[in-house]
Amino acid sequence: MTVTFTSAGSATTSKKMEHASITVHEPPKPGGLQKPGAELGVIKFTFNPKELTLAKNAKWQRQTQPNAAKAGVPEFKGAEPAKLSLEMFLDSTDTMGDAVIKTVEQLFNLTVPTKESRKGGKGSPPWVIFQWGTTKGVPSFVSSVSAKYTLFTPGGMPVRAVCTINLEEVSGEPGGQNPTSGALAARDTHTLTAGGSLQSLAYKAYGNAELWRHIAEANDIDDPMRLKLGSTVLVPALEEIQHG
Numbered sequence: 648m649t650v651t652f653t654s655a656g657s658a659t660t661s662k663k664m665e666h667a668s669i670t671v672h673e674p675p676k677p678g679g680l681q682k683p684g685a686e687l688g689v690i691k692f693t694f695n696p697k698e699l700t701l702a703k704n705a706k707w708q709r710q711t712q713p714n715a716a717k718a719g720v721p722e723f724k725g726a727e728p729a730k731l732s733l734e735m736f737l738d739s740t741d742t743m744g745d746a747v748i749k750t751v752e753q754l755f756n757l758t759v760p761t762k763e764s765r766k767g768g769k770g771s772p773p774w775v776i777f778q779w780g781t782t783k784g785v786p787s788f789v790s791s792v793s794a795k796y797t798l799f800t801p802g803g804m805p806v807r808a809v810c811t812i813n814l815e816e817v818s819g820e821p822g823g824q825n826p827t828s829g830a831l832a833a834r835d836t837h838t839l840t841a842g843g844s845l846q847s848l849a850y851k852a853y854g855n856a857e858l859w860r861h862i863a864e865a866n867d868i869d870d871p872m873r874l875k876l877g878s879t880v881l882v883p884a885l886e887e888i889q890h891g
Contacts, residue, residue, distance in 0.1 A: 665780035667692040669812075671757065672786075674764055674771040683774045683786050687761070690753055692735055695779065700732040703842030723856050726847035728816035729840045731777060731784055735810040743800055747808050754810055757789040774817060783877075785838045787814040816840065837880050845871045845880075852882050 668691045673684030707721040735754070739746040760770025777784040791813045798807035837848055845859035845868070852862075863871055865883050 664695075667695050667777070667779035669757075670776045670778065672774040672776070673761055674774050683776070687773060688753075690750065692779075693738065694736040696733045696735065698733070699779075699782075701840075702730045702732070703727070703840065705842070705847065723846050723850075725850035725856060726842065726844070729785065729842065730790075730816070731787065731814040733777070733812055733814075735812060737808045737810065738798075739806045740798065743804075743806055745804065747796075747805050751794045751805075751808060751810060754789070754792045754794070754812065758792055775814065777814060784814065785840055786817045788817055789813070790815045837882055839874055839876055839878050839880060844874070848880065848882065 668689050670689050671687040673687060675682060675684050704727045706724040706726065708724050709721050735750075737747045737750055757773055757775060759772065761773050764771040772788040774786045775789060776786055789812060792810060794808050794810045796805040796808045799805055837852075839848075845862050846856040849859040849862055850856040852858075859871065861883055862868075862880060865881050868874070
């Protein structure tokens with residue numbers, strides 16, 4: 648499922664314009680709670696994006712029966728992480744300086760492991776959170792960045808560019824561990840996004856979508872079909888479920 652949000656028209660308003668931003672964090676240490684690490688900085692948008700494209704794909708499997716006229720009912724097998732795509736317009740023609748180049752470098756640096764995470768390991772990408780007014784994304788990592796330079800100084804320095812940024816929701820499991828390994832050592836929290844469900848969250852946390860009832864009980868959820876977008880859900884540890 649893909650949802651595209653388009654910015655409102657250019658009607659004059661007395662309210663102060665909210666500018667979008669991307670907050671950059673260190674990834675959490677392996678085995679830690681699923682919360683972003685220390686803040687590394689904020690990349691602010693001078694011009695807000697015109698569109699935001701949010702995508703979420705579910706995995707379904709049909710069981711076929713020999714000599715059956717129809718396939719069986721689709722069985723839920725989990726959901727892929729949510730993906731957010733947006734564009735950032737950069738312009739430094741007011742100063743004809745190198746601000747565009749520096750911002751592009753900042754964005755490109757989001758696609759490589761942080762210096763701290765490389766110590767004693769392969770390294771992990773920084774965690775980023777996109778925010779625009781009341782719209783706040785979930786912790787994600789930057790899967791790709793592309794920059795198209797459209798204007799240059801007489802000396803060849805770019806002063807205008809359009810950057811395409813693709814974010815992917817960080818998995819709910821501790822870094823580097825398999826969801827079926829029983830790795831969640833403590834209660835965790837998860838923010839519900841478009842297309843999310845208790846079944847997909849259970850698959851992500853435990854490797855088994857059928858354990859969604861334990862999450863519902865921990866949060867006093869009576870109707871799993873009526874989940875509020877953006878609400879935070881408590882996810883019990885696998886050990887707590889097994890020994891509960």
